[in-house]
Amino acid sequence: MNDGLDLRHDVQDAQLKDRNRENIGRCDSLVLELRDGSPPRVAAMLIGGAVRRERVGRWMATLGRLLPGARNSASAVSRIPFDAVRSIGTTIEVDVLRDDLPSEHLERWLAKHVVCRIPGADQKQESKT
Amino acid sequence: MKKWGEVALGVVTSIGGFLEVGSIATSVQGGAQFGFQLVWALALGTVCLAVLMEMTGRLAAVSGRSYVDLLREHLGIRFFIIPFVAVLVPGFLVLVSELGGVAIGLQMATGIAFRWWAIPVALVAWALLWRGTFGLVEQGTALLGLASVIFLVGALKLHPHWSAVGAGLVPSAPSRDHAKYWYLVVSILGASISPYLYLFYSAGALEDGWTIEYLGVNRVTAGVGNLFGGGLAIMVLVCAAMVFLPRRIEVDAYEQIALVLATPLGRTGFAFFLITLCITCFGATAEISLAGAYLFAQGLGWPWSENMRPSADSRFASTYSLLLLLAAIPIALGADPLKLTNISMVLSAASLPVTVIPLLVLMNDERIMTSHANGWLGNTALVLIALLSIVLFLAAVPLQMLGG
Amino acid sequence: MSREVPLHELIGRTVRDPDGRTVGRIEELRAEIRLQEQGNEYVVSEFHVGSFGAIETLAGPSLARLLLRRLRFISYRHHRIPWDRLDLADPRNPRALDTLEQLRARHAD
Numbered sequence: 001m002n003d004g005l006d007l008r009h010d011v012q013d014a015q016l017k018d019r020n021r022e023n024i025g026r027c028d029s030l031v032l033e034l035r036d037g038s039p040p041r042v043a044a045m046l047i048g049g050a051v052r053r054e055r056v057g058r059w060m061a062t063l064g065r066l067l068p069g070a071r072n073s074a075s076a077v078s079r080i081p082f083d084a085v086r087s088i089g090t091t092i093e094v095d096v097l098r099d100d101l102p103s104e105h106l107e108r109w110l111a112k113h114v115v116c117r118i119p120g121a122d123q124k125q126e127s128k129t
Numbered sequence: 130m131k132k133w134g135e136v137a138l139g140v141v142t143s144i145g146g147f148l149e150v151g152s153i154a155t156s157v158q159g160g161a162q163f164g165f166q167l168v169w170a171l172a173l174g175t176v177c178l179a180v181l182m183e184m185t186g187r188l189a190a191v192s193g194r195s196y197v198d199l200l201r202e203h204l205g206i207r208f209f210i211i212p213f214v215a216v217l218v219p220g221f222l223v224l225v226s227e228l229g230g231v232a233i234g235l236q237m238a239t240g241i242a243f244r245w246w247a248i249p250v251a252l253v254a255w256a257l258l259w260r261g262t263f264g265l266v267e268q269g270t271a272l273l274g275l276a277s278v279i280f281l282v283g284a285l286k287l288h289p290h291w292s293a294v295g296a297g298l299v300p301s302a303p304s305r306d307h308a309k310y311w312y313l314v315v316s317i318l319g320a321s322i323s324p325y326l327y328l329f330y331s332a333g334a335l336e337d338g339w340t341i342e343y344l345g346v347n348r349v350t351a352g353v354g355n356l357f358g359g360g361l362a363i364m365v366l367v368c369a370a371m372v373f374l375p376r377r378i379e380v381d382a383y384e385q386i387a388l389v390l391a392t393p394l395g396r397t398g399f400a401f402f403l404i405t406l407c408i409t410c411f412g413a414t415a416e417i418s419l420a421g422a423y424l425f426a427q428g429l430g431w432p433w434s435e436n437m438r439p440s441a442d443s444r445f446a447s448t449y450s451l452l453l454l455l456a457a458i459p460i461a462l463g464a465d466p467l468k469l470t471n472i473s474m475v476l477s478a479a480s481l482p483v484t485v486i487p488l489l490v491l492m493n494d495e496r497i498m499t500s501h502a503n504g505w506l507g508n509t510a511l512v513l514i515a516l517l518s519i520v521l522f523l524a525a526v527p528l529q530m531l532g533g
Numbered sequence: 534m535s536r537e538v539p540l541h542e543l544i545g546r547t548v549r550d551p552d553g554r555t556v557g558r559i560e561e562l563r564a565e566i567r568l569q570e571q572g573n574e575y576v577v578s579e580f581h582v583g584s585f586g587a588i589e590t591l592a593g594p595s596l597a598r599l600l601l602r603r604l605r606f607i608s609y610r611h612h613r614i615p616w617d618r619l620d621l622a623d624p625r626n627p628r629a630l631d632t633l634e635q636l637r638a639r640h641a642d
């Protein structure tokens with residue numbers, strides 16, 4: 001019972017962190033594998049806007065498909081096998097690297113093409129850390 | 130000992146950061162129309178804000194997680210959308226109003242139309258967020274905001290009957306213009322209890338690294354800080370009551386509002402009014418943009434911190450940048466800042482239930498709050514605030530139409 | 534034979550017993566770690582199904598349920614259905630393999 005996990009309370013919507021303890025989004029959905037004669041297996045976690053829109057409702061999913069770049073949206077979903085999970089607490093640490101995740105594409109793209117083109121993006125006035 | 134320094138700083142930050150365009154505009158209109166009769170609304174709003182801030186601050190200090198973070202986890206994305214939109218839409222309108230406040234102040238100071246100030250102000254606020262740390266943004270703007278103490282000076286100079294002011298603490302029915310009276314009550318409450326305020330406070334507690342040891346600091350900052358801040362807002366109302374009511378002046382432009390200090394204190398008062406307006410609105414502009422970025426980033430799980438360099442949290446930094454840019458547009462196009470302010474305050478009031486009611490669940494969840502969950506007093510206060518928020522939600526739109 | 538189903542398509546689904554009567558809605562899935570040679574895996578051990586009795590149809594989505602559970606005077610029954618006592622052949626219409634009476638009897642112990 002100590003290893004018990006409440007999937008909706010402890011995993012779904014929980015903050016995920018990568019190998020370097022950086023935020024990589026939230027668990028937007030959990031994929032369960034239903035098997036005949038065996039208990040359902042927790043197969044993977046999904047991160048992505050398309051998944052979130054589906055959860056909000058069909059209307060939102062349809063709206064998302066109408067947006068420009070909709071094709072990119074569907075492929076921007078990260079599927080992380082559940083056995084990559086290292087620890088589950090207030091956040092879930094996963095053995096992946098942020099740069100390998102399709103759902104982090106926007107973050108990388110913005111950093112490279114927009115943010116870093118603006119002066120001062122790499123410094124902070126007084127670094128407290 | 131170090132904690133006391135933080136307490137003092139926190140209190141000062143709350144005082145200096147309390148006033149902004151919404152509280153100034155609504156307090157002035159309240160005083161001009163109904164004298165001291167609406168003091169109770171300011172007092173009630175201040176107390177509610179203090180309670181909500183103490184709770185979201187305690188939530189962050191004990192759990193190490195912000196209110197938005199917990200909202201997303203507890204409600205799931207499907208229901209998180211509700212408070213998300215309810216905070217974002219009125220919050221954005223308030224942001225536009227604050228930017229407008231700075232622009233109007235600069236117009237009064239320089240003679241250059243406020244439309245031309247929209248983009249420059251947005252740029253300066255952006256630069257502050259881009260290069261500054263959380264401490265600089267929060268404390269810098271709030272310390273400068275202490276200039277708002279000038280309203281206390283002005284009020285003293287006007288020699289009101291302080292007993293009459295005190296009598297205003299007791300709610301009383303108006304003798305005329307009922308719709309207008311209750312409309313102002315809703316506006317004042319919306320200006321005092323803006324959701325972005327306690328959301329920002331919760332995120333700020335994490336930026337400042339608050340832990341369980343900071344619960345006392347939290348209580349004093351939220352309580353005492355807001356008490357004094359609310360007191361200043363009451364001084365604004367007092368000034369307006371003394372200056373406008375006897376002359377039966379209906380306030381519908383920011384230029385008139387300046388009279389509130391120009392009358393008792395002459396040219397110095399006028400100058401200080403402009404300085405205070407610009408600084409307090411500028412501080413709020415920076416704060417709300419950050420609050421919006423926290424809302425997106427914490428709700429969706431992005432990396433975030435005002436202490437991180439923008440290249441390390443690009444989506445977070447892009448969000449506040451985009452919010453500032455979008456907020457400048459209506460002002461640059463010439464939208465009436467005072468009308469916008471009034472609408473945004475009423476919408477803020479109407480949006481309260483969706484951020485107050487979930488607190489009832491979270492503050493009693495022992496898995497999150499451990500031994501620091503709400504006691505009966507806290508829960509009673511929260512339930513009363515929740516009921517008030519529902520009343521405001523139901524009354525806001527009708528009153529906007531009847532009394533706005 | 535295995536199929537995949539996202540968690541959010543199970544949460545909130547109404548569970549019925551073999552006679553078609555409403556048992557409640559799936560509110561939570563409890564999973565446990567199972568040791569395998571290839572590595573540990575998490576498998577679902579129980580489905581937590583909650584029912585508000587008479588007002589079950591009103592107490593639809595999760596937020597309302599969260600709030601209603603705080604109100605002690607509203608009756609709320611909680612069933613823990615083991616994984617093999619719930620038929621998920623059609624994930625949209627989960628079927629409990631025990632009748633309401635059998636579930637309540639188990640709940641009572």
